[in-house]
Amino acid sequence: MSDAPVNLNRVRKQKARAKDKARADENAARFGRTKAQKALEQAQTEKARAALDQHRRDED
Template structure:
C-alpha cells in the first residue's frame, strides 16, 4: 500500500469541491457574451420605444 500525503489529499478534495460549486454557479447564473449583448440591445430598444410613446402635456 502506497502512503499518501494527507495535505495534498485535503487540498485536492477542496479544489474538487470548489470546481464543482463553480460549475454549478456557471450553469445557474452564467450567460454567454452573446446573450448579454442581446439582452442589452433588447432593453435599449424597449426604453427607446417607451420614450417614443411617452405623452407630454405642455
C-alpha cells in the same frame, strides 16, 4: 474491502477538486453569461425603452 492500498493524498486532492468544481458550476449558473448574451439583453432593454418613449405624451 479492496486489496490494493489507497493513496490518501490522491483521495484528498480528488475530493478538493470535486468541491472546487461544484462551486465553479454554481457560480457559472449564477453569474455566467456570455458576451453575446449580455449584448442581446442590452439591445432588448434599449429597444423596449425606445418603444416606451415613443408612446410618451408631451405635456405642453
